[in-house]
Amino acid sequence: MSKNKAPAKSAAAKPELDLSVYMKELGLAARRAAGLMAAAPSDPKNRALLALARRLRSAGSGLAKANAKDVAAAKKAGLAAPMVDRLKLTPEIIETVALGCEQIAAMPDPVGEISGLKRRPSGISVGQMRVPLGVFGMIYESRPNVTIEAASLAIKSGNACILRGGSEAIHSNLALAEIVSAALAEAGLPTTAVQLIKTTDRAAVGLLITAPEAVDVIIPRGGKSLIERISAEAKVPVIKHLDGNCHSYVDAEVDFDLALKVIVNAKTQKVSPCNATESLLVHVESAADFLPIIGHLLADKGVELRGCPRTLALLGPIKGAKIRAASEADWSEEYLALILSIKVVDSLDEAIEHINRYGSHHTDAILSSNHANAMRFLREVDSASVMVNTSTRFADGFEYGLGAEIGISTDKLHARGPVGLEGLTSLKWVVLGQGEVRR
Ligand SMILES: NC(=O)C1=CN([C@@H]2O[C@H](COP(=O)(O)OP(=O)(O)OC[C@H]3O[C@@H](n4cnc5c(N)ncnc54)[C@H](OP(=O)(O)O)[C@@H]3O)[C@@H](O)[C@H]2O)C=CC1
Numbered sequence: 001m002s003k004n005k006a007p008a009k010s011a012a013a014k015p016e017l018d019l020s021v022y023m024k025e026l027g028l029a030a031r032r033a034a035g036l037m038a039a040a041p042s043d044p045k046n047r048a049l050l051a052l053a054r055r056l057r058s059a060g061s062g063l064a065k066a067n068a069k070d071v072a073a074a075k076k077a078g079l080a081a082p083m084v085d086r087l088k089l090t091p092e093i094i095e096t097v098a099l100g101c102e103q104i105a106a107m108p109d110p111v112g113e114i115s116g117l118k119r120r121p122s123g124i125s126v127g128q129m130r131v132p133l134g135v136f137g138m139i140y141e142s143r144p145n146v147t148i149e150a151a152s153l154a155i156k157s158g159n160a161c162i163l164r165g166g167s168e169a170i171h172s173n174l175a176l177a178e179i180v181s182a183a184l185a186e187a188g189l190p191t192t193a194v195q196l197i198k199t200t201d202r203a204a205v206g207l208l209i210t211a212p213e214a215v216d217v218i219i220p221r222g223g224k225s226l227i228e229r230i231s232a233e234a235k236v237p238v239i240k241h242l243d244g245n246c247h248s249y250v251d252a253e254v255d256f257d258l259a260l261k262v263i264v265n266a267k268t269q270k271v272s273p274c275n276a277t278e279s280l281l282v283h284v285e286s287a288a289d290f291l292p293i294i295g296h297l298l299a300d301k302g303v304e305l306r307g308c309p310r311t312l313a314l315l316g317p318i319k320g321a322k323i324r325a326a327s328e329a330d331w332s333e334e335y336l337a338l339i340l341s342i343k344v345v346d347s348l349d350e351a352i353e354h355i356n357r358y359g360s361h362h363t364d365a366i367l368s369s370n371h372a373n374a375m376r377f378l379r380e381v382d383s384a385s386v387m388v389n390t391s392t393r394f395a396d397g398f399e400y401g402l403g404a405e406i407g408i409s410t411d412k413l414h415a416r417g418p419v420g421l422e423g424l425t426s427l428k429w430v431v432l433g434q435g436e437v438r439r
């Protein structure tokens, strides 16, 4: 996707900024704020979220102008249309994020909840308490609504965060950060609980991911270049939220109408998100009937089809369609565009093997009316979300009922798939006694 992005990384902050001093200050302030946020009761946190929703709705021309500046610059730099779209803070998007803040305010506060308390033979009672992670640093794409989703989840989960949004969204994010800060102040919470890195200089990312004294966990949302940098440099634990090479697999026994509707949605409803389907696998017994129909439907929507030899033979020519042979590299590709790779497979085993080998362990779906096959797919596909008879586009915190999402974790440890409030907390043991001593 980086080929669609603006190459220039111009700093929005003043050139005289001493980055290492600035990042140290941000880190210290976040550490202090994290202590206060962890101890904050639910009431001020909820008041901050409601104030944030209200302030977003009434932000008016200040926010609109900042966003228009980013959108104009992105268009001028030739950013691809789906990428420009995700930059936009339309009134609908502002309403959605404001509603998200209100929904999170209405959710139970996870912090301080004690679970599983059990009396031991020694007399002590042992359980677990849910606590914030502390300070999280988040690096994410040029999508300004994510700034509010991250801020609102940080506030409710009692964490502090340092946010580094995509450079194309810098003006929108600076305006949003001011709104968040005002909402925190209104509720009597530390304004430094949510801080945005005010420069687009990527060196700030380097400083953030190597500062374990300031940051407890790094949450990177992004593509290959970000992955490489994090893997090479991070000294802070990481919860990766990376690319989605998502598959839809059409089984031998399948309701064709259902599968057609779901696959068109999974590929074309939006092409830029990481949960869009990038690869279609079709069981050989369905292929001869299914492929020509789905081929026409997708071609009508402008999707380029890249098939294996058996797929190409069954698709035949489709008027106006872009059809070509898939290369080995296609099976691993996350297009984020109107392109789909297609492969005919001989068995469910082959489908599962293919997904586990070439996929990115993000989200994969089976379209099948065979219960046993659907259950095998759920058990054996090693991805953060596995789905039956529905669209991979549903892999989303809001759709899963989390109120908002930090992102979709492609890691196996701590949090997997859409991450909400619980993913920003951990459990510590609590032990309650009345003077018992160990023998
Ligand atoms: N799993 C998930 O939850 C999500 C995954 N994604 C994935 O992200 C990718 C698309 O988003 P895209 O905007 O292209 O992602 P990028 O990786 O280009 O950008 C994401 C963020 O990482 C920063 N970044 C990228 N490379 C570096 C680097 N070498 N050093 C420092 N910072 C860096 C970017 O900064 P800069 O602005 O300077 O480029 C930006 O802030 C897709 O692969 C998509 O699947 C996207 C959203 C959510």
Ligand SMILES: N[C@@H](CCC(=O)OP(=O)(O)O)C(=O)O
Binding pocket: 086, 141, 143, 272, 273, 274, 275, 393, 395, 396, 397, 405, 408
């Ligand atoms: N969870 C989100 C997708 C997140 C995502 O991948 O965003 P992006 O890569 O910025 O389009 C959704 O389905 O809306």
